[in-house]
Amino acid sequence: MSTSDLGVLIVGAGPTGLLLANELARHGVTPRIIDRAEQPATTSRALVVQPRTLEIFDDLGVIEQAFAAGTPASQLTITFADKTIDLDFAGQLTGPQNYTAYSEPRILSQHETERILTDLLTSHGVEIERGVALTGLTQDGDTVTASLRHADGSTETERCHWVVGCDGAHSAVRKSSGIPFSGDTYRDEFIMADAELDWKLPHGGLYGFPSPAGIFAAFSMPGTNRYRIFGNFPPQSDVAGPAAPGPDGPSAEYSEPTHDEFQAMVDERVPFPATVIKEFWVTRYRVHSRTVPRYRDGRILLVGDAAHVHSPAGAQGMNTGIQDAYNLGWKLAYVLRGLADESLVDSYNAERHPIGVQLLKTTDRLFSVFGGQNPLARLARGRVAPVLAGQVLTREWVRRRFIGMLAQLRLHYPDSPLNAEDGSGWHDAPAPGDRAREADVLIDGQPGRLYDLFRGTHHTVLLFTGLDDDARPEVELRGLADQFEQDHPGLVKAHVVSTRSAHRQYGVSAPSAFVVRPDKYISYRGRPVELVAQHLRYQERQLQ
Structure with missing residues (x-):
């Protein structure tokens, strides 16, 4: 064929x-x-979905299915030999750049x-x-x-x-x-399993156990009494094991880890009694850092x-x-x-x-x-980390920064060839190449979110009225929005934004315009708002 x-x-x-x-x-x-x-894979593999x-x-319209099949991942408990620290990431995604309807990861x-x-x-x-x-x-x-x-x-x-x-x-x-x-291969080997554990900790959390020997972690899996357990070890190749893998990605899996290996890892790194009852899916592998x-x-x-x-x-x-x-x-x-x-x-x-x-x-x-196996990393996990963890990880600004990094909401494209802007004095406003910020707005007179307006395959034009003495009449901007949609049928939807909270989120008080791409990144910001028409015409010339 x-x-x-x-x-x-x-x-x-x-x-x-x-x-x-x-x-x-x-x-x-x-x-x-x-x-x-x-056949489709039936093993769990990647387990955490970020905000x-x-x-x-x-x-895409599948958020309800994702919520039904998963569970929140907001509680992380880190246990050292003589200290336990509970970190609650719920509510930590604060500030205009991090505001989202989905404020915590999901398992x-x-x-x-x-x-x-x-x-x-x-x-x-x-x-x-x-x-x-x-x-x-x-x-x-x-x-x-x-x-x-x-x-x-x-x-x-x-x-x-x-x-x-x-x-x-x-x-x-x-x-x-x-x-x-190109890149490098980590010397460490990982063993991983979906397993049933018998221990004192409640099911539903994320648990980490740093120790001089390495890392052990157990993540509660939704809908079962199982955990994803994994840890790292010095490579088998250091003890006449298989050769390091080549440059084409993670190696083929080595010999299947045994039950005794998993139990030995738990005994070595968990400072209280814990038993691996049964493994349901197991693997041993090496990891690369390549691009x-x-x-x-x-x-x-x-x-x-x-x-x-x-x-x-x-x-x-x-x-x-x-x-x-x-x-x-x-x-x-x-x-x-x-x-x-x-x-x-x-x-x-x-x-x-x-x-x-x-x-x-x-x-x-x-x-x-x-997880590193070098002497400095072992020392840090064994002696330094327990001392610093209680002083550093419990600080709210540290938790906010950490979860903000993992959530991937602040990734941006400052040097994108699609970026454009007019005017100056934006200060705290999101720039072209930034993720479009979430905000509370009125939709047909009812409370809603900007991401409700973004949902779909179109470009979205946001026309901010401005506040107080600088404000433009909504009816005037509505006419402009209608014209944008008529000039670009099916490709553009335009909305007038008047709520004070949305103006705060976008860092504007004067009438301003933003164009949001189908992947919810900003491609343009400008003043006066009429300049959007020039940007859209420019885009159209580029698109035709």
């Missing part, structure tokens, strides 16, 4: 591939999505995330083709030819305009494209773990991949629908590659502090 009119081939049906496929579908582009596995990802699920097993996104994709009329592996790629001008092998041994070629690799750390797309994957120099090579794009892998510290990986896909989806759809020039896709690399680089630095730092 060979075709030549397919717009997008997505390789990989994990969270990133599913998110991208859903974004394309709701923007009016039907992708083909394949996965080499013949920014919850905002994305809200936009949501990756197989549930994939189930929810698969059901949504099916509702769009797109089915995942399983048991289909990519075996090669060639590019020719504005098309890519993909060689595919089916589970029954049959082969086909698929010609398409774009191929997107969402196929993880061992990405066949990345390897076929020749894009390098690619670019996310695009011609008509080939990389998303998520295909582009960056790192330590699991901070539960950032899957969430970052989902945001990669959310950033790329609307841009690729605009290009395929003829609404944008191909250069729009270049902004994906310009915006997301710096985020991936920063992610590696952040997770490296977190891992070196909490």
Whole structure:
């Protein structure tokens, strides 16, 4: 079989591939999505969904399903040999930049995330083709030819305009494209399991046990009495174990960890009696800190773990991949629908590659502090951390900063080629490239949120009336908003914002205008508000 009119081939049906496929579908582009596995995965794998990802699920219309399948992750208990510290992250996302309807992470097993996104994709009329592996790629001008092998041994070629690799750390797309994957390998090995524990702690929390030997953690899993347990050890290769893995991502799993190994880890690192009753899913693996120099090579794009892998510290990986896909989806759809020039896709690399680089630095730092096996890290966990933890981690500003970093709400694109502004004196206002801030507003006279207005595939124009003596009449701005929508049918929705609280959130008191992209990032701010028309016309010239 060979075709030549397919717009997008997505390789990989994990969270990133599913998110991208859903974004394309709701923007009016039907992708083909394949996965080499013949059946969906049933293991939990990535477990924490950050607030920014919850905002994305809200936009897609699956937030209720995500809440039903998950549980809050707001309580973290850190236990040292002679000290326990309870950290409550609920209510810590304060201030204009962090304000969100989803103020705490959620525990949501990756197989549930994939189930929810698969059901949504099916509702769009797109089915995942399983048991289909990519075996090669060639590019020719504005098309890519993909060689595919089916589970029954049959082969086909698929010609398409774009191929997107969402196929993880061992990405066949990345390897076929020749894009390098440089970085380092952590010496430590990790063992991990979904297991039942018998101990004194209540189910429902997140528990960490730093010790000189390493880290042990247990995260309560929703809907069961199980925990995700994991810890790090010096590598087997130090004791005649397997050789360190190569540069293509995390190694293949080593020998399956034994029950005795898990129990020994618990006995060594938990300072009270605890028994591993049964393991339900186990793995041993090595972790890399690697990234690619670019996310695009011609008509080939990389998303998520295909582009960056790192330590699991901070539960950032899957969430970052989902945001990669959310950033790329609307841009690729605009290009395929003829609404944008191909250069729009270049902004994906310009915006997301710096985020991936920063992610590696952040997770490296977190891992070196909490789990590293070097003598300094062991000393810090054994002697320094217990002393400092009670003085530092219990401070509210530290908790706010820590959860703010993990929540991914403050990630921004200050150097994006899509950014534009007019006027000066913005002070505390969000800048182009920032995530659009949440705020309380009136919608048809009823209390609502700005993110209710953002929900969908359109650009959103916000026209702030200004306050007090500087205010513009609402009826005047409503007429302007109607004109913007008429000039850009289906692509723009415009709203007048008059509430004082929303003005405070956006740091404005004079009449001001903001344009919010489909991925809920600001592309423009300007005064006077009429200048939005020039920006939209400029965008239209860029898009046509």
